[in-house]
Amino acid sequence: MSVKMKLENVSKIFGPKPKTAIPLVEQGKSKEDILAETGNTVGVYNASIDINEGELFVIMGLSGSGKSTLIRCLNLLNKPTTGSIVVDGEDVVQYKGEALKEYRQKKIAMVFQHFGLFSHRTVLGNVEYGLEIRGVSAEERQEIARQNLESVGLKGWEDKYPDELSGGMQQRVGLARALANDPDILLMDEPFSALDPLIRREMQLELLDLQERLQKTIVFITHDINEAFKIGDRVAVMKDGKVVQTGTPEEILEEPANDYISEFIKDIDRSKIIQAENIMIRPNALVSLKDGLKVAIQEMESNGLSSVYVTDRKRQLQGIVTIDDAIQGVKEKNSLEDVMIKDVATVKKEDYLEEIIPKAVESTYPIAVVGESNRLEGIILRVHVLSSLVAEDIDE
Amino acid sequence: MSGFPDISIPLGNIADFVVNFLDKNLEPVFDFIFWMTSTTITTFDDILNFLPWWLLLVFIFALGYFFQNATSGLLYAFLIFLVGSFGLWEELMITVAIVLTAVIISLIIGIPIGIWMAMNRASSVVIRPILDAMQTMPSFVYLIPVIFFFPLGNVPAVFATIIYAVPPVIRLTELGIRNVDQEVVESAESFGSSRMQILTKVQLPQAVPTIMAGVNQTTMMALAMVVIASMVGAGGLGEQVLVAINRIDIALGFEAGISIVFLAIIIDRITSGIGNRFQRDKGDQ
Numbered sequence: 307m308s309v310k311m312k313l314e315n316v317s318k319i320f321g322p323k324p325k326t327a328i329p330l331v332e333q334g335k336s337k338e339d340i341l342a343e344t345g346n347t348v349g350v351y352n353a354s355i356d357i358n359e360g361e362l363f364v365i366m367g368l369s370g371s372g373k374s375t376l377i378r379c380l381n382l383l384n385k386p387t388t389g390s391i392v393v394d395g396e397d398v399v400q401y402k403g404e405a406l407k408e409y410r411q412k413k414i415a416m417v418f419q420h421f422g423l424f425s426h427r428t429v430l431g432n433v434e435y436g437l438e439i440r441g442v443s444a445e446e447r448q449e450i451a452r453q454n455l456e457s458v459g460l461k462g463w464e465d466k467y468p469d470e471l472s473g474g475m476q477q478r479v480g481l482a483r484a485l486a487n488d489p490d491i492l493l494m495d496e497p498f499s500a501l502d503p504l505i506r507r508e509m510q511l512e513l514l515d516l517q518e519r520l521q522k523t524i525v526f527i528t529h530d531i532n533e534a535f536k537i538g539d540r541v542a543v544m545k546d547g548k549v550v551q552t553g554t555p556e557e558i559l560e561e562p563a564n565d566y567i568s569e570f571i572k573d574i575d576r577s578k579i580i581q582a583e584n585i586m587i588r589p590n591a592l593v594s595l596k597d598g599l600k601v602a603i604q605e606m607e608s609n610g611l612s613s614v615y616v617t618d619r620k621r622q623l624q625g626i627v628t629i630d631d632a633i634q635g636v637k638e639k640n641s642l643e644d645v646m647i648k649d650v651a652t653v654k655k656e657d658y659l660e661e662i663i664p665k666a667v668e669s670t671y672p673i674a675v676v677g678e679s680n681r682l683e684g685i686i687l688r689v690h691v692l693s694s695l696v697a698e699d700i701d702e
Numbered sequence: 703m704s705g706f707p708d709i710s711i712p713l714g715n716i717a718d719f720v721v722n723f724l725d726k727n728l729e730p731v732f733d734f735i736f737w738m739t740s741t742t743i744t745t746f747d748d749i750l751n752f753l754p755w756w757l758l759l760v761f762i763f764a765l766g767y768f769f770q771n772a773t774s775g776l777l778y779a780f781l782i783f784l785v786g787s788f789g790l791w792e793e794l795m796i797t798v799a800i801v802l803t804a805v806i807i808s809l810i811i812g813i814p815i816g817i818w819m820a821m822n823r824a825s826s827v828v829i830r831p832i833l834d835a836m837q838t839m840p841s842f843v844y845l846i847p848v849i850f851f852f853p854l855g856n857v858p859a860v861f862a863t864i865i866y867a868v869p870p871v872i873r874l875t876e877l878g879i880r881n882v883d884q885e886v887v888e889s890a891e892s893f894g895s896s897r898m899q900i901l902t903k904v905q906l907p908q909a910v911p912t913i914m915a916g917v918n919q920t921t922m923m924a925l926a927m928v929v930i931a932s933m934v935g936a937g938g939l940g941e942q943v944l945v946a947i948n949r950i951d952i953a954l955g956f957e958a959g960i961s962i963v964f965l966a967i968i969i970d971r972i973t974s975g976i977g978n979r980f981q982r983d984k985g986d987q
């Protein structure tokens with residue numbers, strides 16, 4: 307995995323004499339003190355992040371923590387006060403004039419929180435815009451714009467005006483407009499915040515879909531930790547202009563770097579973040595269909611289990627047998643296949659806790675986690691389902 | 703009681719000097735402006751007089767029909783017909799030619815200044831108070847400087863009208879551009895647009911409804927100057943009002959006066975109709 311954007315010590319200070327504020331931040335003074343003393347506002351201080359090619363990188367933080375300031379440094383809507391941003395081997399902070407235009411036209415595009423659409427242009431005219439600026443012929447750019455509109459599900463809306471569309475649809479236009487330029491990097495500043503929750507969830511899934519297809523490098527901003535952990539490959543947490551932790555959602559959940567992050571993740575809905583594979587365990591015992599009942603009883607007794615999963619030779623899940631049924635079966639001279647329970651609750655590795663919980667409540671046995679072609683990957687003990695909802699017990 | 707001490711600051715002399723200086727040294731410039739303006743007015747007047755009167759009525763109807771509805775179109779055509787029936791047709795044409803010329807020059811001057819003020823904070827800070835002064839000054843005052851530079855007639859009238867009428871279009875152009883949603887401008891910037899592209903492809907089109915409101919106000923103010931401008935020799939309906947006042951000719955005064963009112967109604971409705979049309983094209987409904 308190669309690094310697409312390398313941010314090193316990026317700071318952005320707003321105000322009359324930005325550089326004078328830098329030493330003060332280094333001394334550890336607070337934003338408020340620096341503002342009072344110098345009239346400068348610290349937007350971002352010393353952010354160093356590597357963003358990998360093709361990953362969906364989320365920047366998360368409370369309002370005013372500097373998320374927008376940082377993402378706007380990436381396409382130089384804000385020029386960093388200090389630091390470098392290396393994209394494909396070049397420090398883009400040095401770009402001016404034509405080089406800057408070229409960078410914005412070809413490499414990087416942005417989706418805005420309130421969509422930023424041109425209300426005087428049709429949907430098609432909006433999506434064409436980036437190509438029009440580059441001087442692409444009308445015929446070609448319309449063709450590309452139509453394709454992009456189709457790929458976000460807006461075929462047939464080309465000749466409408468943005469304000470004739472719902473919020474969700476408008477943001478799709480914003481997305482299509484950004485994608486029409488075929489940028490390597492897509493910046494999204496709270497793109498779904500203005501949408502209602504249902505539409506929002508839909509858009510999140512579509513973004514993940516899109517990412518699967520296009521493999522862009524996406525920098526996504528949100529103040530919603532659930533959203534961050536749901537869609538982010540990696541997440542950076544910001545506070546008061548500083549990046550306080552960077553890692554995968556699991557890493558951050560398991561080892562919050564400080565109290566601030568712990569506080570932040572406290573109210574996260576873990577059932578939407580934790581997947582089956584995070585809490586499943588390797589079964590202590592398994593029996594194969596041809597092993598028969600005696601082996602099954604022996605396995606259960608030696609491991610102190612009251613039930614055991616049955617697979618075939620390819621480890622495909624067949625069912626589960628309980629100790630009581632097994633003993634009864636031996637008495638009545640039945641086979642393993644006769645006494646095992648075939649209708650067992652299963653989940654997939656990537657299923658979220660919220661889907662697992664109802665099954666755990668209904669079932670009296672551990673839940674089987676299956677992968678490709680019904681292969682048994684692991685089991686989830688019912689007690690782990692509940693304990694994983696409580697933050698401290700995650701590292702099971 | 704003591705009178706004002708014997709101090710004299712010769713501001714009047716200075717003004718006199720400046721005007722004389724400009725008049726002497728910039729004579730070719732003023733000659734050129736005079737020639738351009740009077741040609742424009744005469745051309746409009748000639749065209750309007752060349753067209754058969756009924757064609758003009760049809761044209762007025764068409765404008766009303768297009769920007770409002772058929773009833774309005776009929777009403778406007780009828781009002782103009784009334785003016786003709788007062789025997790003021792030629793005066794009406796001259797007035798229209800003068801107002802049209804003044805408005806066109808106001809827009810040519812005003813819109814770029816408005817754009818400049820929107821782009822440049824310093825220019826805005828300097829120009830704003832000037833515009834305020836221009837609007838609060840009694841409109842008669844504008845007659846004074848222009849008659850120094852131009853012989854009496856339609857040309858000084860046009861320039862006095864411009865000074866009085868240009869502020870709204872400047873103000874509203876600036877306002878329209880400044881009020882374009884910042885995020886929209888930034889989104890254009892984020893695609894690598896040049897400043898010119900942002901202006902022509904985003905800011906100006908977004909500002910059109912506001913600018914049209916400015917055009918409407920400027921036009922109405924130009925019309926309001928018609929009578930006053932006739933004091934420096936402008937012909938047309940304003941001149942008739944002036945004549946009527948001098949002669950205490952109530953009939954003429956009423957007819958010429960009401961004709962100006964008719965013209966004002968029609969121009970107001972049509973220009974604001976154009977503004978609404980732009981708004982509707984944006985899909986605001």
Ligand SMILES: Nc1ncnc2c1ncn2[C@@H]1O[C@H](COP(=O)(O)OP(=O)(O)OP(=O)(O)O)[C@@H](O)[C@H]1O
Pocket residue numbers: 320321347348349367368369370371372373374375376529
């Ligand atoms: N143009 C600017 N001039 C001065 N200060 C600014 C400017 N833009 C942002 N700031 C300041 O920088 C800090 C970070 O703001 P920023 O907009 O990046 O926060 P954010 O994390 O995006 O918050 P939100 O979730 O509300 O969008 C704030 O204190 C803000 O007041």
Ligand SMILES: [Mg+2]
Pocket residue numbers: 373374375
């Ligand atoms: Mg923000």
